[in-house]
Amino acid sequence: GNSVTQMEGPVTLSEEAFLTINCTYTATGYPSLFWYVQYPGEGLQLLLKATKADDKGSNKGFEATYRKETTSFHLEKGSVQVSDSAVYFCALSEQGNEKLTFGTGTRLTIIP
Amino acid sequence: GAVVSQHPSWVICKSGTSVKIECRSLDFQATTMFWYRQFPKQSLMLMATSNEGSKATYEQGVEKDKFLINHASLTLSTLTVTSAHPEDSSFYICSALKSGGAYNEQFFGPGTRLTVL
Numbered sequence: 001g002n003s004v005t006q007m008e009g010p011v012t013l014s015e016e017a018f019l020t021i022n023c024t025y026t027a028t029g030y031p032s033l034f035w036y037v038q039y040p041g042e043g044l045q046l047l048l049k050a051t052k053a054d055d056k057g058s059n060k061g062f063e064a065t066y067r068k069e070t071t072s073f074h075l076e077k078g079s080v081q082v083s084d085s086a087v088y089f090c091a092l093s094e095q096g097n098e099k100l101t102f103g104t105g106t107r108l109t110i111i112p
Numbered sequence: 113g114a115v116v117s118q119h120p121s122w123v124i125c126k127s128g129t130s131v132k133i134e135c136r137s138l139d140f141q142a143t144t145m146f147w148y149r150q151f152p153k154q155s156l157m158l159m160a161t162s163n164e165g166s167k168a169t170y171e172q173g174v175e176k177d178k179f180l181i182n183h184a185s186l187t188l189s190t191l192t193v194t195s196a197h198p199e200d201s202s203f204y205i206c207s208a209l210k211s212g213g214a215y216n217e218q219f220f221g222p223g224t225r226l227t228v229l
Contacts, residue, residue: 089156098216100146100218105155
């Protein structure tokens, strides 16, 4: 079956540091890949997505590239802010299927 | 954007009682909604797909008689945990699928914390 493995947290960084949260997946076919973010007290929000190999999703300074050869979709940001503190979930869905398979989530804390 | 609410945000109940959780799409209609369960430090696990006007589709291992799902309108799905036991204590999250536009997208509610004593 499908699975998503992401970097365990928690991750604590200083403001303006470079961020990488690793995510690898196992799936049949060509899944779509997602990063969701959950701010305290709120529901999950879609941060970015990519639907095919070599696609790069980007939003709010975050980027992730769909790497089929390494089955990865690592999340990066060049300079994090305190407001980026949240829990980040990597997820996938099979082609033609809306069901999502999630990773365990990574809690990120940015300190001033 | 699109907003999904859940009610209640938390509930404590006695073992053997039933608890109903509501999931509403506030500013769009959703033919399809999803119910997830999240254990501490674990990922969201899909429990079932809720389809308006028809029976829900449950994932393998989820007891349909224990977790009753009703999707009676295009903006409301309910999850009823029947005869709750302490092992049912968890964080329950719903999402609503917004269709149209370039692609479909799931919008998530803030979750409901259920504690069964």
